[in-house]
Each structure stands twice: as structure tokens, then as C-alpha cells.
Amino acid sequence: MARTSDKSRARRRRVAHFLLIFFSFSLMFLGKADITALRNAHMGTSDFLAPLVDIVSAPVRGIDTMVTGIRTVASLRAENVRLQGENDLLKRWRRRAEILESENRQLRSVTGAVAPERRTPLTARAVTAPGGSFAHTLLIAVGYESDIREGNPVVTADGLVGLVVNVGKSYARVLMISDINARVPVILASSSWPGLTVGQNGVFLELAFLPEEAKPQIGELVLTSGHGGVLPAGLPVGRVNLVRDNYVRVQPAVDLRSLSYVSVLTGGVDGIDTRDLSLGDYFTPLPIDDDSRLLEGLNAMGERQ
Amino acid sequence: MKTGRYFAKAEFAIDWPVKFLVGVIGVVIGFFEGGLGLWSFFYGATPLLSMVFLYWMMLHNEKFVPVFLVFVIGLISDILFSDILGGRATAYVLAFYYVSLRRVKLLQGDFMQIWLDFAVVVTGVIVFQLMIFSLLNFAIPAVTPILFQLGSTLILFPLGYLTLFSLASLVEKVRMLS
Numbered sequence: 001m002a003r004t005s006d007k008s009r010a011r012r013r014r015v016a017h018f019l020l021i022f023f024s025f026s027l028m029f030l031g032k033a034d035i036t037a038l039r040n041a042h043m044g045t046s047d048f049l050a051p052l053v054d055i056v057s058a059p060v061r062g063i064d065t066m067v068t069g070i071r072t073v074a075s076l077r078a079e080n081v082r083l084q085g086e087n088d089l090l091k092r093w094r095r096r097a098e099i100l101e102s103e104n105r106q107l108r109s110v111t112g113a114v115a116p117e118r119r120t121p122l123t124a125r126a127v128t129a130p131g132g133s134f135a136h137t138l139l140i141a142v143g144y145e146s147d148i149r150e151g152n153p154v155v156t157a158d159g160l161v162g163l164v165v166n167v168g169k170s171y172a173r174v175l176m177i178s179d180i181n182a183r184v185p186v187i188l189a190s191s192s193w194p195g196l197t198v199g200q201n202g203v204f205l206e207l208a209f210l211p212e213e214a215k216p217q218i219g220e221l222v223l224t225s226g227h228g229g230v231l232p233a234g235l236p237v238g239r240v241n242l243v244r245d246n247y248v249r250v251q252p253a254v255d256l257r258s259l260s261y262v263s264v265l266t267g268g269v270d271g272i273d274t275r276d277l278s279l280g281d282y283f284t285p286l287p288i289d290d291d292s293r294l295l296e297g298l299n300a301m302g303e304r305q
Numbered sequence: 306m307k308t309g310r311y312f313a314k315a316e317f318a319i320d321w322p323v324k325f326l327v328g329v330i331g332v333v334i335g336f337f338e339g340g341l342g343l344w345s346f347f348y349g350a351t352p353l354l355s356m357v358f359l360y361w362m363m364l365h366n367e368k369f370v371p372v373f374l375v376f377v378i379g380l381i382s383d384i385l386f387s388d389i390l391g392g393r394a395t396a397y398v399l400a401f402y403y404v405s406l407r408r409v410k411l412l413q414g415d416f417m418q419i420w421l422d423f424a425v426v427v428t429g430v431i432v433f434q435l436m437i438f439s440l441l442n443f444a445i446p447a448v449t450p451i452l453f454q455l456g457s458t459l460i461l462f463p464l465g466y467l468t469l470f471s472l473a474s475l476v477e478k479v480r481m482l483s
Binding site: 017020021024025026027028029030031032038042045046049052053056057058059060061063064067126128129130131132133134135136137173178180181200201202256257258 | 333336337338339340341342343344345347348349350351372373376380381384385386387388389390391392394395398399431434435437438441442444446447449450451454
């Protein structure tokens with residue numbers, strides 16, 4: 001009798017283990033199917049876990065601050081010289097910017113161009129940073145209570161960080177430009193050729209879908225093009241830092257490894273369906289044709305139309 | 306017959322608070338692992354500290370580590386790192402079965418053998434996640450962070466193993482004294 005009971009218990013255990021394995025595999029496919037209920041549950045759990053992670057990661061932040069402090073003290077003199085040089089350079093750029101701004105204003109009044117849509121920046125603290133090798137997302141301490149919506153761009157003073165993809169009550173998840181699923185419509189600043197930056201789950205981005213005629217230069221600035229309307233045009237994404245055959249690599253303008261605070265640009269997504277948000281869905285590369293219009297006023301040969 | 310069932314119930318009653326505690330510690334270690342990403346050194350590739358903890362527990366205190374607990378810790382890590390839901394959880398469950406099979410042999414071996422087997426387990430977990438990721442996304446992510454994650458986990462393993470051993474002996478001493 002006891003042996004029968006043991007056997008049935010062992011059989012039940014085997015069935016339970018099999019069901020668990022089956023459930024684990026099913027979960028992966030359900031997760032990939034991107035079901036709204038599952039996405040909401042995911043964000044709800046993140047909302048619940050985020051404050052706990054925040055508390056547990058306090059020592060890590062402390063260590064990071066300490067290491068940064070020691071490094072700063074060690075290089076104080078050199079840093080001072082560098083900052084003075086940078087300050088002089090910035091003063092020159094400021095004067096130049098003032099001249100250009102005035103010129104820009106005059107030109108706008110002549111051409112009747114519409115000013116870019118106003119967005120309100122909202123500062124948010126980064127609770128987590130990418131920890132795994134398979135997803136580059138950031139959890140920030142603002143949610144729909146602060147009027148954050150899916151599709152809002154996330155920036156720092158240096159440039160674009162990513163895009164809000166999930167919004168909870170007090171926390172939101174940001175898909176960073178370095179994530180393998182992030183595709184940002186961009187233009188090369190000096191030649192205006194359009195392309196698409198593709199994240200690689202690493203430090204650099206790949207600049208893809210550039211027209212064959214485009215000749216990106218090392219150090220050339222890459223800006224958002226504004227295609228699709230989700231991201232405003234003109235946000236710095238990075239600089240070209242490697243050109244080899246057809247491969248163009250971009251170094252992000254923002255140091256994504258040390259993000260403590262970011263700004264969320266709220267507003268500007270009205271009328272855009274952001275329920276199934278993926279950065280790539282808002283940009284379809286135009287066919288390369290001499291007559292096709294790649295950008296307003298430009299054809300594939302780079303000539304004004 | 307009934308006595309057996311009551312004994313089983315009594316055993317369960319003794320074990321479950323410890324299992325719960327193990328679960329809480331595992332989840333907190335998972336949180337800490339997530340927090341490590343804030344440190345620029347570990348950006349995008351934090352060592353799998355929860356795996357070190359689970360491996361040690363599976364080897365030395367396997368009765369306090371039910372497979373469901375391993376699954377839950379993996380699932381929470383998936384949510385925290387925004388990885389494919391269930392990817393790490395499944396990898397952890399498979400690692401659990403592997404360690405269960407190898408447990409007796411490993412306990413008879415020396416530390417190097419345990420370390421080597423841990424290397425196999427962690428590599429298996431990461432390769433499994435990579436395969437699932439590549440299959441579902443039709444893309445291969447940058448390999449450097451993955452190798453860094455693997456390397457840092459293996460380097461930190463002896464430290465984690467020793468720390469857990471010291472803590473366990475400390476707890477044992479306190480238990481003996483009280």
C-alpha cells in the first residue's frame with residue numbers, strides 16, 4: 001500500500017515537473033506574442049518590484065559614487081585644464097549659436113516654416129540600468145501619474161537615450177537606442193542623407209539603410225530625422241566612428257553606461273497609435289531612385305528639388 | 306498508513322519557512338544583480354549572482370530548493386531585466402535538473418570539479434537564453450557583453466561559494482548555541 005502511495009506521489013511529481021517545463025516554454029512564446037494583458041501584468045510587476053530594487057541597489061550606487069569620486073580626485077588637475085579649454089570652446093559656440101539663432105528666426109519669418117511641436121521635459125531618476133545581455137531597457141521613476149505616455153522620447157543634455165515603451169503607475173520602461181529592437185530614423189547632419197540606427201545590445205549602433213551615394217565621414221553628427229512623428233527631428237543620436245565597406249558604426253551621443261537622471265519629453269504623440277510600439281514600425285526606408293524624394297526638398301542624388 | 310502521511314505533513318511544516326526564506330534571499334540577490342547594472346563597469350552584463358546562490362543551495366541544501374522556487378527566481382529576473390519572459394526561468398529549471406543528476410558525483414569531487422561543472426551550467430544557461438533570443442528575434446546580439454557576463458560570473462564564483470559557506474557555518478554555529 002505504502003509502495004503504491006510512493007509510486008503515485010512520484011508520478012504526480014513527474015507530471016508537475018513536466019507541466020512546469022511546458023509552462024516555462026509556453027511563457028516564452030506568449031511573451032513574444034505581445035498580448036496586452038501579459039504586457040500590463042509585466043508592467044504591473046515592474047511597478048511593484050521597482051521600489052524594492054531601488055532599495056537593494058542603494059549600495060551599488062554608493063560604490064559607483066565612491067569610485068567616481070576617487071577617479072575625480074586623482075585627475076582633478078587634468079580635469080580642470082580640460083574644463084577650462086572646453087569652457088572657452090563653448091563660449092565661442094554660444095556666440096555662434098546666437099548668430100545662427102537670429103539668422104534662423106529671420107529665415108523662418110521669410111519661409112513661413114512651422115516651429116517644431118512643443119514638448120515639455122520632465123526629469124526622471126533611473127532606477128535600473130541594462131543588466132542583462134539580451135535587452136537594453138531602463139526603468140525610470142515616473143509613470144502615467146506624471147502624464148508619461150508610450151512613445152515619449154527620453155533624452156539627456158547630450159542627446160537621445162530611447163523611447164518610453166511601457167508605462168506603469170509610478171514607473172515606466174524605456175527602450176534604449178542600443179537595444180537590438182530599437183531602430184531610430186536619422187539623418188547625417190552635414191549631408192542630410194537619411195538612414196536608420198540599429199541597436200546591437202552593445203555600446204555602439206549600426207547605421208543602416210543609407211543610400212549608396214551617401215559618404216558618411218568619421219565624426220559626422222547623426223540626428224533624428226523626425227520620420228513617423230514619434231521622435232522630434234534634430235535630437236543628437238551619436239557620431240559616426242567607423243566606416244568599413246557598407247558597415248557604418250555610430251557612437252551614441254549619450255554615455256548610456258552612466259545614466260542617473262534623464263528627461264522625458266512629454267506631449268507630441270497625440271494622433272499616433274502607440275499601442276504596439278516598436279521604434280522600427282514608424283520608418284520605412286524609401287526606395288533608392290534618382291527621382292524619389294528622400295527628404296523634403298532633396299532627391300536621392302542629394303540635389304535640391 | 307496515516308502516520309506516514311502525518312509525518313510527511315510535519316516534514317513539510319518544518320521545511321516550508323526555510324524554503325520561503327531561501328526564495329526571499331534568492332529574489333533579493335536577483336534585485337542586487339539588477340542594481341549592479343547601474344555601475345558602469347557591469348553595464349549590460351551583470352554577473353549571474355542568483356545562479357551562484359542557487360547552484361550552491363542545490364548542491365548543499367537541495368531539500369530547501371524546490372524546482373518551483375528556481376522557476377520563480379528566474380521569472381523575476383526575466384521581468385527585472387526585461388528579457389524574454391520565461392527564458393531565464395526555463396534555463397534555471399533545466400540547470401536545476403542537471404545539477405540534481407550530477408549532485409552526488411560533485412559532492413564527492415574537489416572544488417575544481419564543482420567550479421568546472423558550474424562553468425558548464427552557466428554556459429548552458431547563457432547559451433540557452435541566446436538560442437531562444439535568436440530564434441524569437443531572428444537576430445544575434447553583441448557577443449562581447451555575453452562573454453563578459455560569463456567570465457565575470459565564473460571569476461566571482463569562488464568568492465560567492467566561500468561567502469555562502471562561511472554564512473552557512475555561522476548560521477549552524479548560532480543554531481548549535483541556541
